[in-house]
Amino acid sequence: MENYTQILNEKFPGLRLNCEINQRGILTVSGECGNWEQLVDIGHAAAKLGGVKNVVSEMTVKGLVIPVKDYSAFKHNGQAIGTVEYVDVLIIGAGISGCAVARELSKYRLNILVTDMADDIATGATKANNGNIHPGHAVAPGTLKATLNFKGNRMYTQWAEDLGFDLRRCGAMGAVTDEQLIPMLQKAYDIAKLNGVDGVELVDAKRAYELEPGLARNNHKDIVGALWLPSLGLVEPYKVATALAENAAENGVRFLFNCTVADILHEDGAVRGAVTNKGIIHATYVINCAGVYADEISAMAGDKCYTIHPRKGVIAILDKRRTPIYNSLTEVFTLESVKEMSAKKNAESKGGGMCYTPEGNILMGPSAIEIPNKEDLSTTPEDLDYAMGRGSHISYSDVIRFFAGVRAADFTEDFIIEMSPITDGFINVGGIQSPGLAAAPAIAEMVEGILVKSAGKRGAPPAPNPNYNPVRKREIEFRHLSREAQDELIRQNPSYGRIICRCESITEGEILEALRSPLRPASIDAIKRRTRAGMGRCQGGFCQSRVLEILARELGREWAEINLTGEGSNVLTTDNRPSCALCNGKQVNNA
Numbered sequence: 001m002e003n004y005t006q007i008l009n010e011k012f013p014g015l016r017l018n019c020e021i022n023q024r025g026i027l028t029v030s031g032e033c034g035n036w037e038q039l040v041d042i043g044h045a046a047a048k049l050g051g052v053k054n055v056v057s058e059m060t061v062k063g064l065v066i067p068v069k070d071y072s073a074f075k076h077n078g079q080a081i082g083t084v085e086y087v088d089v090l091i092i093g094a095g096i097s098g099c100a101v102a103r104e105l106s107k108y109r110l111n112i113l114v115t116d117m118a119d120d121i122a123t124g125a126t127k128a129n130n131g132n133i134h135p136g137h138a139v140a141p142g143t144l145k146a147t148l149n150f151k152g153n154r155m156y157t158q159w160a161e162d163l164g165f166d167l168r169r170c171g172a173m174g175a176v177t178d179e180q181l182i183p184m185l186q187k188a189y190d191i192a193k194l195n196g197v198d199g200v201e202l203v204d205a206k207r208a209y210e211l212e213p214g215l216a217r218n219n220h221k222d223i224v225g226a227l228w229l230p231s232l233g234l235v236e237p238y239k240v241a242t243a244l245a246e247n248a249a250e251n252g253v254r255f256l257f258n259c260t261v262a263d264i265l266h267e268d269g270a271v272r273g274a275v276t277n278k279g280i281i282h283a284t285y286v287i288n289c290a291g292v293y294a295d296e297i298s299a300m301a302g303d304k305c306y307t308i309h310p311r312k313g314v315i316a317i318l319d320k321r322r323t324p325i326y327n328s329l330t331e332v333f334t335l336e337s338v339k340e341m342s343a344k345k346n347a348e349s350k351g352g353g354m355c356y357t358p359e360g361n362i363l364m365g366p367s368a369i370e371i372p373n374k375e376d377l378s379t380t381p382e383d384l385d386y387a388m389g390r391g392s393h394i395s396y397s398d399v400i401r402f403f404a405g406v407r408a409a410d411f412t413e414d415f416i417i418e419m420s421p422i423t424d425g426f427i428n429v430g431g432i433q434s435p436g437l438a439a440a441p442a443i444a445e446m447v448e449g450i451l452v453k454s455a456g457k458r459g460a461p462p463a464p465n466p467n468y469n470p471v472r473k474r475e476i477e478f479r480h481l482s483r484e485a486q487d488e489l490i491r492q493n494p495s496y497g498r499i500i501c502r503c504e505s506i507t508e509g510e511i512l513e514a515l516r517s518p519l520r521p522a523s524i525d526a527i528k529r530r531t532r533a534g535m536g537r538c539q540g541g542f543c544q545s546r547v548l549e550i551l552a553r554e555l556g557r558e559w560a561e562i563n564l565t566g567e568g569s570n571v572l573t574t575d576n577r578p579s580c581a582l583c584n585g586k587q588v589n590n591a
């Protein structure tokens with residue numbers, strides 16, 4: 001057995017670290033370090049030591065209070081309410097992982113409940129990412145990430161067909177301008193091959209110009225070779241999660257929002273359910289898809305086996321008037337740019353460059369910043385500079401919004417998907433950082449395998465759901481219809497003739513359709529994720545009040561009760577004139 005304490009203290013002189021490893025290879029590191037970056041470095045170094053399966057950090061940082069979520073009030077509430085549900089499967093988290101798992105398991109005759117502490121699906125990392133269905137070339141071979149990435153990428157074609165969302169397989173290209181960089185391409189190609197990436201090719205300059213006409217259009221006359229990855233796809237991530245959740249709901253899965261899991265019930269080595277602020281939910285299986293909080297949920301289940309170190313990424317969205325300069329996601333590498341990149345720390349988390357969404361908005365970034373606070377979604381001018389860094393031709397005036405998402409990285413930088421060996425029936429879906437979106441179909445399939453195997457062992461294999469239908473009807477997107485189809489639609493239903501969001505041409509009919517969907521959105525941002533109302537250049541400046549009015553009318557609430565995003569984020573709080581009483585919005589002439 002290695003002396004982990006000695007090794008780490010030698011590697012990080014001046015600190016007094018202490019290590020303890022258990023039989024499963026979970027190494028717990030304690031002691032004080034100088035700053036947050038150092039804590040992350042120590043965690044990474046510890047994860048690389050022989051015999052270590054994963055790392056739990058109990059380290060502190062001098063002069064820094066590491067934020068810790070306090071679940072006690074939620075727990076107290078839930079205990080006071082008592083039992084509210086008995087289910088077969090409780091899924092914690094309605095991001096892409098939780099929604100994918102729910103939809104996969106809806107194939108079976110199981111009573112499934114998904115809980116999320118937010119007021120809607122896709123409010124965590126799932127709403128704040130680049131939407132790239134990565135081919136699988138950029139992940140370390142041999143990792144679970146690598147296996148699930150290429151599989152997931154392949155499975156997206158069927159998902160898009162069944163669930164009715166846009167998947168744009170535009171491909172990706174890494175082109176180089178110097179022969180000295182060919183070995184770099186060769187290395188990337190070899191990794192892609194090892195990872196089973198579909199269709200990957202090393203191409204010469206002539207073929208590179210054929211595959212990506214944007215190279216010539218943008219005066220890149222000096223390309224000497226390229227790596228071509230035709231399987232890269234683009235999606236709107238919240239649309240994928242919505243489609244999954246709606247299809248799961250159509251197949252019998254229930255969702256409970258504003259419901260925070262505050263404790264996991266377990267006894268005699270088996271999971272029994274969870275305590276939430278909305279009461280106690282008894283469950284035979286609990287599946288932990290809680291994103292950045294997955295480590296805390298696992299610890300609640302008696303299985304403290306990893307620590308999430310949050311990694312923030314800032315992305316800038318550009319106005320649609322700025323169109324993508326390449327068809328594929330293309331990056332041109334020069335000797336200089338490669339030198340600059342390799343000078344940065346944490347090779348696995350450098351962040352990205354420029355891509356675009358299926359709707360045509362260019363995304364710049366993300367950055368990759370290690371942060372102590374899992375809920376820190378703040379953005380700074382420096383973050384924006386970083387995100388904009390890879391597009392010298394792009395003006396800041398094209399940016400219509402910039403935002404942050406937080407990746408749920410563990411110290412092995414891999415996914416953790418397993419039945420807990422400590423608490424039977426508790427399944428961890430943790431460490432789901434990038435490429436968690438691309439891998440989601442394969443993650444769901446893996447979880448299904450784990451649960452079905454376990455249920456079989458218990459002598460109760462789940463029966464198929466006789467009513468399971470994998471197909472979800474695609475919603476109407478007025479803006480993409482022909483003029484004739486638009487006219488016909490308006491004739492049938494005049495609400496499609498009322499434009500609510502002018503920037504994106506979103507109609508009242510589409511908002512009403514979203515409000516009548518199997519998972520009714522209840523806030524202005526939830527409507528935005530479903531329909532794009534508010535996603536355009538003016539960012540809701542024009543349509544927000546109209547969406548608010550429709551929401552209030554359709555949900556039977558007062559204007560003042562409508563939230564922007566989540567409980568307590570009411571848009572209207574005080575009357576601005578006596579005749580405009582918030583309690584009776586209908587009196588106001590809003591024309």
Ligand SMILES: Cc1cc2nc3c(=O)[nH]c(=O)nc-3n(C[C@H](O)[C@H](O)[C@H](O)COP(=O)(O)OP(=O)(O)OC[C@H]3O[C@@H](n4cnc5c(N)ncnc54)[C@H](O)[C@@H]3O)c2cc1C
Nearest residue numbers: 093095096097117124125126132261291313405436437438
């Ligand atoms: C900037 C950025 C860019 C990225 N780009 C890409 C990309 O291009 N391609 C790609 O494949 N991946 C990308 N990723 C990674 C991808 O976004 C994530 O892997 C994926 O969204 C994780 O989904 P999830 O469902 O596991 O977690 P989340 O989406 O974070 O969902 C977790 C959910 O759990 C809920 N929750 C947490 N604790 C509790 C609790 N106690 N009780 C109830 N609910 C709880 C949260 O409210 C949340 O809704 C990116 C990530 C970031 C941040």
